[in-house]
Amino acid sequence: xxxxxxxxxxxxxxxxxxxxxxxxxxxxxxxxxxxxxxxxxxxxxxxxxxxxxxxxxxxxxxxxxxxxxxxxxxxxxxxxxxxxxxxxxxxxxxxxxxxxxxxxxxxxxxxxxxxxxxxxxxxxxxxxxxxxxxxxxxxxxxxxxxxxxxxxxxxxxxxxxxxxxxxxxxxxxxxxxxxxxxxxxxxxxxxxxxxxxxxxxxxxxxxxxxxxxxxxxxxxxxxxxxxxxxxxxxxxxxxxxxxxxxxxxxxxxxxxxxxxxxxxxxxxxxxxxxxxxxxxxxxxxxxxxxxxxxxxxxxxxxxxxxxxxxxxxxxxxxxxxxxxxxxxxxxxxxxxxxxxxxxxxxxxxxxxxxxxxxxxxxxxxxxxxxxxxxxxxxxxxxxxxxxxxxxxxxxxxxxxxxxxxxxxxxxxxxxxxxxxxxxxxxxxxxxxxxxxxxxxxxxxxxxxxxxxxxxxxxxxxxxxxxxxxxxxxxxxxxxxxxxxxxxxxxxxxxxx
Amino acid sequence: xxxxxxxxxxxxxxxxxxxxxxxxxxxxxxxxxxxxxxxxxxxxxxxxxxxxxxxxxxxxxxxxxxxxxxxxxxxxxxxxxxxxxxxxxxxxxxxxxxxxxxxxxxxxxxxxxxxxxxxxxxxxxxxxxxxxxxxxxxxxxxxxxxxxxxxxxxxxxxxxxxxxxxxxxxxxxxxxxxxxxxxxxxxxxxxxxxxxxxxxxxxxxxxxxxxxxxxxxxxxxxxxxxxxxxxxxxxxxxxxxxxxxxxxxxxxxxxxxxxxxxxxxxxxxxxxxxxxxxxxxxxxxxxxxxxxxxxxxxxxxxxxxxxxxxxxxxxxxxxxxxxxxxxxxxxxxxxxxxxxxxxxxxxxxxxxxxxxxxxxxxxxxxxxxxxxxxxxxxxxxxxxxxxxxxxxxxxxxxxxxxxxxxxxxxxxxxxxxxxxxxxxxxxxxxxxxxxxxxxxxxxxxxxxxxxxxxxxxxxxxxxxxxxxxxxxxxxxxxxxxxxxxxxxxxxxxxxx
Numbered sequence: 001x002x003x004x005x006x007x008x009x010x011x012x013x014x015x016x017x018x019x020x021x022x023x024x025x026x027x028x029x030x031x032x033x034x035x036x037x038x039x040x041x042x043x044x045x046x047x048x049x050x051x052x053x054x055x056x057x058x059x060x061x062x063x064x065x066x067x068x069x070x071x072x073x074x075x076x077x078x079x080x081x082x083x084x085x086x087x088x089x090x091x092x093x094x095x096x097x098x099x100x101x102x103x104x105x106x107x108x109x110x111x112x113x114x115x116x117x118x119x120x121x122x123x124x125x126x127x128x129x130x131x132x133x134x135x136x137x138x139x140x141x142x143x144x145x146x147x148x149x150x151x152x153x154x155x156x157x158x159x160x161x162x163x164x165x166x167x168x169x170x171x172x173x174x175x176x177x178x179x180x181x182x183x184x185x186x187x188x189x190x191x192x193x194x195x196x197x198x199x200x201x202x203x204x205x206x207x208x209x210x211x212x213x214x215x216x217x218x219x220x221x222x223x224x225x226x227x228x229x230x231x232x233x234x235x236x237x238x239x240x241x242x243x244x245x246x247x248x249x250x251x252x253x254x255x256x257x258x259x260x261x262x263x264x265x266x267x268x269x270x271x272x273x274x275x276x277x278x279x280x281x282x283x284x285x286x287x288x289x290x291x292x293x294x295x296x297x298x299x300x301x302x303x304x305x306x307x308x309x310x311x312x313x314x315x316x317x318x319x320x321x322x323x324x325x326x327x328x329x330x331x332x333x334x335x336x337x338x339x340x341x342x343x344x345x346x347x348x349x350x351x352x353x354x355x356x357x358x359x360x361x362x363x364x365x366x367x368x369x370x371x372x373x374x375x376x377x378x379x380x381x382x383x384x385x386x387x388x389x390x391x392x393x394x395x396x397x398x399x400x401x402x403x404x405x406x407x408x409x410x411x412x413x414x415x416x417x418x419x420x421x422x423x424x425x426x427x428x429x430x431x432x433x434x435x436x437x438x439x440x441x442x443x444x445x446x447x448x449x450x451x452x453x454x455x456x457x458x459x460x461x462x463x464x465x466x467x468x469x470x471x472x473x474x475x476x477x478x479x480x481x482x483x484x485x486x487x488x489x490x491x492x493x494x495x496x
Numbered sequence: 497x498x499x500x501x502x503x504x505x506x507x508x509x510x511x512x513x514x515x516x517x518x519x520x521x522x523x524x525x526x527x528x529x530x531x532x533x534x535x536x537x538x539x540x541x542x543x544x545x546x547x548x549x550x551x552x553x554x555x556x557x558x559x560x561x562x563x564x565x566x567x568x569x570x571x572x573x574x575x576x577x578x579x580x581x582x583x584x585x586x587x588x589x590x591x592x593x594x595x596x597x598x599x600x601x602x603x604x605x606x607x608x609x610x611x612x613x614x615x616x617x618x619x620x621x622x623x624x625x626x627x628x629x630x631x632x633x634x635x636x637x638x639x640x641x642x643x644x645x646x647x648x649x650x651x652x653x654x655x656x657x658x659x660x661x662x663x664x665x666x667x668x669x670x671x672x673x674x675x676x677x678x679x680x681x682x683x684x685x686x687x688x689x690x691x692x693x694x695x696x697x698x699x700x701x702x703x704x705x706x707x708x709x710x711x712x713x714x715x716x717x718x719x720x721x722x723x724x725x726x727x728x729x730x731x732x733x734x735x736x737x738x739x740x741x742x743x744x745x746x747x748x749x750x751x752x753x754x755x756x757x758x759x760x761x762x763x764x765x766x767x768x769x770x771x772x773x774x775x776x777x778x779x780x781x782x783x784x785x786x787x788x789x790x791x792x793x794x795x796x797x798x799x800x801x802x803x804x805x806x807x808x809x810x811x812x813x814x815x816x817x818x819x820x821x822x823x824x825x826x827x828x829x830x831x832x833x834x835x836x837x838x839x840x841x842x843x844x845x846x847x848x849x850x851x852x853x854x855x856x857x858x859x860x861x862x863x864x865x866x867x868x869x870x871x872x873x874x875x876x877x878x879x880x881x882x883x884x885x886x887x888x889x890x891x892x893x894x895x896x897x898x899x900x901x902x903x904x905x906x907x908x909x910x911x912x913x914x915x916x917x918x919x920x921x922x923x924x925x926x927x928x929x930x931x932x933x934x935x936x937x938x939x940x941x942x943x944x945x946x947x948x949x950x951x952x953x954x955x956x957x958x959x960x961x962x963x964x965x966x967x968x969x970x971x972x973x974x975x976x977x978x979x980x981x982x983x984x985x986x987x988x989x990x991x992x
């Protein structure tokens with residue numbers, strides 16, 4: 001497949017380059033990293049750890065086996081054999097141009113070369129290349145391992161198909177490439193951000209508000225709007241039935257009112273910098289940098305998961321993208337093989353997600369049920385009940401379960417669910433499951449679970465199709481000799 | 497309590513005024529509405545329906561009995577007896593000033609008068625008032641019934657304590673008042689929005705991208721950042737260990753680069769308006785205005801609920817605010833009374849939330865468990881197990897449950913849980929619960945549930961404190977004569 005990156009190279013490994021490497025490695029792509037900074041390995045390692053933690057919370061879909069990350073000593077070594085090379089060196093046009101020219105000389109002429117620049121035009125960067133047609137800007141947003149956007153911008157010598165290919169190759173690593181029609185300094189996102197930043201600096205300098213108030217104005221209002229719809233779609237709604245045209249007619253005149261500091265650029269004096277820094281300390285100083293970073297990442301994860309459930313479960317924006325990414329992960333995951341044996345089946349390895357805990361940091365009651373329900377789904381996939389099977393009109397419904405809650409799970413705990421198939425005929429699937437904590441094997445909860453096979457067309461219970469029944473029987477037979485767990489068949493309140 | 501609004505008046509009832517009315521009414525405040533528009537009642541009714549739907553999804557906390565909304569024929573009638581009057585008439589300084597002067601003349605001199613203006617300075621509006629010290633801007637954001645922000649801005653004659661009082665009075669209706677230090681046209685939020693809008697218009701006019709791409713750039717990147725941290729806190733993290741000062745030093749120079757259309761205002765020609773309108777149709781035309789509005793509201797609800805669980809359950813930003821709002825609702829709710837009778841106890845009336853359904857729009861398996869867990873919590877509150885009881889070191893833990901899934905619930909369905917207390921000693925609470933759909937009473941699921949009373953200090957099971965035990969016994973005694981449900985004591989897979 002041409003749309004899947006086979007080997008990646010990262011030139012420059014700070015917060016941005018390190019997160020690109022994390023995106024590649026977590027998508028199963030072997031990646032070489034070149035960064036002459038003496039602490040590059042430590043910095044990249046920290047970013048990688050953040051990214052792995054965030055991915056662990058973001059999705060339960062099966063991530064592929066991690067790609068290999070190798071630190072190398074030269075650009076030439078890094079780019080050898082790579083089909084995507086991402087440049088993330090400091091933001092100086094001469095430095096970036098030199099590095100890109102050096103990459104160009106050493107790389108396979110068909111390899112794509114993306115630059116992480118925040119604002120330099122690709123025409124500037126590709127000036128001295130032999131194969132400039134495959135060079136473009138792929139401008140990501142911090143934290144790159146969570147925010148999916150990459151603005152794709154071509155220069156005068158960039159081939160149009162390069163941008164389309166780049167966009168197609170970003171999807172399998174969970175990113176959203178958007179192609180700009182023309183190059184422009186700072187592209188689209190940083191144009192908008194710079195406009196807000198400039199206006200914000202004036203508001204602080206003129207003592208209209210402090211940094212905390214300004215941030216509150218953003219996050220309690222349009223920030224939430226923009227997490228899910230952008231500016232134009234939001235205003236389209238504001239226009240009501242009359243739509244966009246009405247909105248512009250109504251608010252257009254404001255453009256000529258003195259609503260922004262149109263013509264002036266604020267002078268960044270030491271005094272202003274001190275003012276901002278001390279207001280920022282007052283606002284956020286109670287949290288360390290790492291703590292803020294963790295809170296931010298958990299919030300972003302939660303927002304994307306929320307948007308995944310939006311629009312009647314079809315997903316919206318970054319949540320729809322997450323859905324599609326997970327569908328790819330499932331499609332690319334090795335098909336679960338019916339390795340029936342007398343061992344218990346390890347069905348699920350969830351982590352306790354921030355949204356799963358109460359104010360004490362303990363996993364709430366019904367999240368234990370969620371683990372067992374997800375584990376039952378995993379068993380169904382194991383016997384061939386996949387999306388196609390369900391789409392064709394057959395499925396299993398859970399009809400009954402018995403749970404025991406035995407111990408607490410805490411935020412971030414790695415858990416796992418093991419299962420034993422109890423004697424049942426496949427039209428019914430009867431299992432017993434144990435939820436344990438990975439670190440010490442402590443038993444947290446049990447579930448005796450019963451599913452029934454149904455035809456959604458006929459609206460009634462029917463036997464499963466032969467292929468599914470055969471696989472189910474393999475598991476049932478392999479577990480037939482296991483002793484029935486002591487608490488199977490238990491009633492609520494039964495004395496031991 | 498002086499911080500609770502007793503009676504509200506809304507002058508002007510469009511999308512903004514109607515949503516203010518919804519905020520008041522849903523917080524239990526009687527509200528009078530004056531709007532001469534012939535369709536005012538219909539428009540306000542639609543906004544109110546949206547708001548009620550959104551609140552139903554937003555929180556399970558007990559909303560107070562709705563306030564009464566009355567449409568009246570004059571400003572004088574509307575403001576009579578009101579202690580908060582909100583002006584939301586069209587954005588023309590002469591019109592607003594006249595209306596506010598008229599309000600001032602008729603209202604109790606101690607009543608607060610807020611204006612919803614998007615940009616007119618309060619000094620302009622209060623010019624002709626007799627009691628200008630109680631007038632201010634309270635600028636909200638659409639949809640006002642969900643986005644909590646109100647920028648509070650005083651004019652030259654506004655008393656400083658007016659703004660503090662206004663802020664205190666907004667909290668009980670779920671809103672976040674932020675006080676600006678100085679008045680300025682367009683205040684803070686619209687300054688920032690106007691800067692983005694102007695820049696965005698240039699990007700469309702110059703064909704750098706279309707409206708959909710611009711929106712995608714926002715919502716796949718910084719939009720999600722800004723839903724939970726504003727600009728300064730975000731950049732503080734970007735500065736890493738070195739913080740804000742480092743960030744400014746690094747990115748400050750961009751201010752003087754040609755990154756924004758600093759000096760020019762785009763000319764809103766018919767051609768440009770046509771371009772934007774048709775791009776917007778291509779982007780969003782697949783969804784009707786009401787559909788987009790619904791999706792937006794569900795997304796905002798989900799984001800706020802996500803942020804409520806953030807920071808280890810302590811909440812963050814709008815989610816922390818939602819937590820506090822709910823705590824108020826619980827505190828103000830009539831204490832559940834131990835009206836023990838032989839009737840089943842109606843413990844919970846949830847609605848099927850967007851995040852509860854799968855891609856088919858059906859409630860997922862473990863959400864049934866959530867309903868029963870929440871119902872069990874409701875029973876605990878009924879017998880006096882409240883926050884204080886738990887904080888003092890005692891609580892009930894769920895130890896065991898048996899569930900049957902019998903029918904499907906769909907997005908938006910109104911459900912209810914009824915319970916019967918089975919014979920148990922109060923150290924154990926043994927109940928049987930039924931989850932039904934309100935519209936047709938259909939039985940969706942059952943739960944036999946067992947909780948155990950524990951001392952968190954001693955880390956073991958102990959009898960409940962006498963007051964709780966006594967209340968529990970009243971319920972247990974009242975249900976003692978009820979027949980035990982047929983399926984109580986059922987084991988998984990048991991034949992009928």
